[in-house]
Amino acid sequence: MRDICRLCGKHTLKIQVGRILDIQIDYFECLSCGYVQTEAPHWLDRAYREAINDSDTGLMMRNQRNARIVLGTMFMLNILEGVAVDCAGGYGILVRMLRDYGINALWSDPYCKNLVACGFEHESGSADLVTAFEAFEHFKQPSIELDRLLEISPNVLFSTNIIPEPTPKTDEWWYYGKEHGQHIGFFKFRTLQYLAQERGLNLLSNGSSHHLFTSKNINNNLWNLMMRFNKIVPRLLSRKLTSKTWQDHVHIVERS
Numbered sequence: 001m002r003d004i005c006r007l008c009g010k011h012t013l014k015i016q017v018g019r020i021l022d023i024q025i026d027y028f029e030c031l032s033c034g035y036v037q038t039e040a041p042h043w044l045d046r047a048y049r050e051a052i053n054d055s056d057t058g059l060m061m062r063n064q065r066n067a068r069i070v071l072g073t074m075f076m077l078n079i080l081e082g083v084a085v086d087c088a089g090g091y092g093i094l095v096r097m098l099r100d101y102g103i104n105a106l107w108s109d110p111y112c113k114n115l116v117a118c119g120f121e122h123e124s125g126s127a128d129l130v131t132a133f134e135a136f137e138h139f140k141q142p143s144i145e146l147d148r149l150l151e152i153s154p155n156v157l158f159s160t161n162i163i164p165e166p167t168p169k170t171d172e173w174w175y176y177g178k179e180h181g182q183h184i185g186f187f188k189f190r191t192l193q194y195l196a197q198e199r200g201l202n203l204l205s206n207g208s209s210h211h212l213f214t215s216k217n218i219n220n221n222l223w224n225l226m227m228r229f230n231k232i233v234p235r236l237l238s239r240k241l242t243s244k245t246w247q248d249h250v251h252i253v254e255r256s
């Protein structure tokens with residue numbers, strides 16, 4: 001039903017009308033958790049003809065930054081030698097970069113052909129960290145998707161841009177993504193707090209793009225310091241890590 005929040009199940013209010021692709025759609029905001037959402041998305045088949053949209057020019061820069069942030073987060077969680085699974089891993093760029101740094105990273109993505117990390121699929125089982133970059137705003141049912149991620153690990157590092165308050169009009173915020181139609185839900189900070197509290201998890205956030213649900217107690221200021229200085233993280237951790245680039249090459253050659 002249209003007036004029920006897809007995240008928390010409480011009532012929503014219609015706040016505006018917008019256009020996605022060439023379709024007129026309604027936007028709703030939850031009166032309880034603040035989640036801003038499109039009407040039931042019936043245009044996704046069209047929106048996903050290419051899983052990664054052509055207007056996403058920030059893809060490579062984002063992956064480089066995210067790889068450094070994963071390193072820093074795993075160090076702070078004391079799981080640098082553990083397994084990281086990148087859900088919605090796209091072309092596999094992040095996993096390849098992480099493995100080059102020395103992290104045992106795997107990927108899963110049922111919707112996109114992996115180009116650079118074939119052979120390092122996550123089939124099943126638990127991990128020490130799950131990442132989901134630029135995925136939450138695509139989810140039809142974010143609570144259910146979050147619980148799926150938490151089945152893999154109690155530490156979920158993800159990115160999605162926090163929607164400003166007051167809620168912007170559809171032509172005032174680029175992140176609505178109306179040219180590709182793949183973004184269907186937007187989180188306020190209190191929406192993320194709600195998700196964390198419901199599950200007894202701690203929420204760390206830089207207040208804009210990157211967030212971490214974790215069962216561990218990590219200082220938010222320290223984590224933000226790491227986020228801010230992420231460019232030096234690989235250098236700081238280089239002695240603790242051994243690149244898997246060659247080892248992976250041998251593995252793939254022997255397998256084929």
Ligand SMILES: [Zn+2]
Nearest residue numbers: 005008030033
């Ligand atoms: Zn809600």
